[in-house]
Amino acid sequence: MPDTQSTVRHDSRLPEYILRRRKRHGRITLTVQEDGRVLVTAPKRLALRDIEHFVRDHTTWIRTILNTLTRPRAHSDRSGREHYLAHKERARSFVEQRLAVLNRSYGLSYRRIAIRRTKTRWGSCSATGCLNFDYRILFLPAHLQDYLLVHELCHLQELNHSKRFWALIARTVPNYQTLRRELRAVDRRALAD
Numbered sequence: 001m002p003d004t005q006s007t008v009r010h011d012s013r014l015p016e017y018i019l020r021r022r023k024r025h026g027r028i029t030l031t032v033q034e035d036g037r038v039l040v041t042a043p044k045r046l047a048l049r050d051i052e053h054f055v056r057d058h059t060t061w062i063r064t065i066l067n068t069l070t071r072p073r074a075h076s077d078r079s080g081r082e083h084y085l086a087h088k089e090r091a092r093s094f095v096e097q098r099l100a101v102l103n104r105s106y107g108l109s110y111r112r113i114a115i116r117r118t119k120t121r122w123g124s125c126s127a128t129g130c131l132n133f134d135y136r137i138l139f140l141p142a143h144l145q146d147y148l149l150v151h152e153l154c155h156l157q158e159l160n161h162s163k164r165f166w167a168l169i170a171r172t173v174p175n176y177q178t179l180r181r182e183l184r185a186v187d188r189r190a191l192a193d
Contacts, residue, residue: 015055015059017038018037020042022041022042026043027043027175028042028046029041030058030062030142031142032065038055040054057101058142060097061145064090064094064138081117084117089115091115091133092115095133098146098149102150102172105171106154106157108156110130110131110153111129111130112130114133116134118132122134123151124155125153125159127159132152133148140186143179147173147176147179147183150172
């Protein structure tokens with residue numbers, strides 16, 4: 001059976017999205033494109049109700065990105081302090097909501113979440129249980145957001161990069177090695193443009 005593509009909106013509470021079914025696609029991914037189209041790529045055999053559940057879980061993120069795309073922005077300081085301040089609280093809200101969903105699989109506790117404007121790290125976890133994230137997590141594709149959130153979440157239990165740490169991530173993100181490489185290739189400055 002060949003790969004397929006269709007536009008889907010069965011539930012009026014969900015955003016309209018383009019569904020691509022791929023024979024060799026291992027997991028479901030979600031991207032909001034520059035033109036505002038929402039693209040969901042899913043394995044061929046995954047039930048539509050599971051895809052809709054996935055989209056429902058990401059609706060807040062989708063709407064946040066769509067609002068960002070339609071809102072006019074000043075060109076002069078897109079990657080600077082103004083851009084950070086304009087998006088910091090939305091990033092915090094997104095991280096808090098999505099961490100709550102992802103943490104259902106782990107049941108770990110953390111002290112607080114900090115949203116920063118960093119140059120070298122997407123996120124970090126302190127020995128005291130504080131999770132820190134670069135605000136530009138808001139502009140990443142959903143599969144990379146989830147990887148990044150799970151990565152820092154797992155540091156609450158394993159504050160290292162041991163085999164135990166990667167096994168903990170693999171419980172919910174089995175393709176973490178691919179996503180890790182993909183995240184390293186992302187230019188954070190480009191996300192602010």
